[in-house]
Amino acid sequence: MIRAPLRTALALLLALTAAGCSSSTAPERPSRDGASAASVPTAPDAAPGRPSGPATAAPVRVTIPAIGVDSSLMRLGLNGDGTVEVPPAEQGMSAGWYTGAAVPGEPGAAVIIGHNDTKYGRAVFHDLRKLTKGAEISVINAAGVTARFTVTGKEVVQKTAFPTQRVYGRVDDRVLRLVTCDGPFDPQGHPVDNLIVYATAK
Template sequence: MQGSNGPGRRGAWGVVAVVLLIGVHLLRGGTDALRADGPPQPLAAAAPDTAGAVPAAVPDAAPGPLPASPPVRVRVPALRVDAPVARVGLDADGWIEAPPPRERALAGWFTGAVTPGERGTAVVVGHVDTPEGRGVFYDLGALAKGRQVEIARADGRTAVFTVYGIELVPKDGFPAARVYGSTGLPELRLITCGGPYAPDGGYAGNVVVSARLTAVRSR
């Protein structure tokens, strides 16, 4: 399943299969000083509706899917995040790569998924913390439903996504089919580490933000 299709061309179930094989052990490293208090964690009420209902936080009118174009920046205004986006794939051990450990202000777009704004589920990852301090997605767990995530694309468009779910999921037994499966619409997942931290095993879970394309504008 690795590398047979280029960026933006892997189907949703191809992404699911890869994640099921590699897990979501994606972000390691950090500082014990930061972990004494820990990053904010999502509230149970912020989790996405799993019953298939249209998310209340998402407007009824939404644009259609965009053509493929790689992301260049991710912005989360509510968290004051404005970061460049690099391409990440799989490392030598078969895990989703994270940005370099000392690049705490850099996010990574997983090239095994679609580009943000295409039909399907795009995936952007980032560190929660690094040896240098707080990572780009340190506050991700504090995000609220209805907030926006902006992805600036190489084609000059900005894809605007509205958040409809924030949840903490375990790395063991990660619900890949639910998180990565296509809804038939352009969606985005932001992912970082979360949950309890153990020095010998790292963070026990992942914070996952689910968002849907609701606007497109020229950069």
């Protein structure tokens, strides 16, 4: 039997390879309108990397000065069909926090998803690939508290080899992952890669 966190992570991987993103002129699905999408059979009791405990103020804004990002954060949960929500294409300049992962600044892996491009043009994480080690990311919560992270690395991975455990797996440290689409397009208009930025709380 697969335990719930692992089952969830595997389902996230399957959807990342299937849903993808597309060019700005292509339909939303497959689309570059969504940085990633994830599918789970049912909503898990606790997603990988998210410890149980008292409620913490939700994140409402993310800033990345090095690439000029200053974005509100919408909550991204699960759609009725079990896929993870992504920001609507018409709100491509806004990123979203996946509520099934950790709260930024709390122990565990927090995940923020943003578009690279949409059919409306460049989007919030268009320049994510320009981030370098040591860059600062700040996430402000609804109580006005700022969690500060330092970029430790980034990688471009094929969607067929998405590092599910590294991104969504349970960790004790306070870490953050930013995810978007990247790379060339396949014949169907799907970017074949994901760009992942890893950061650790200061």
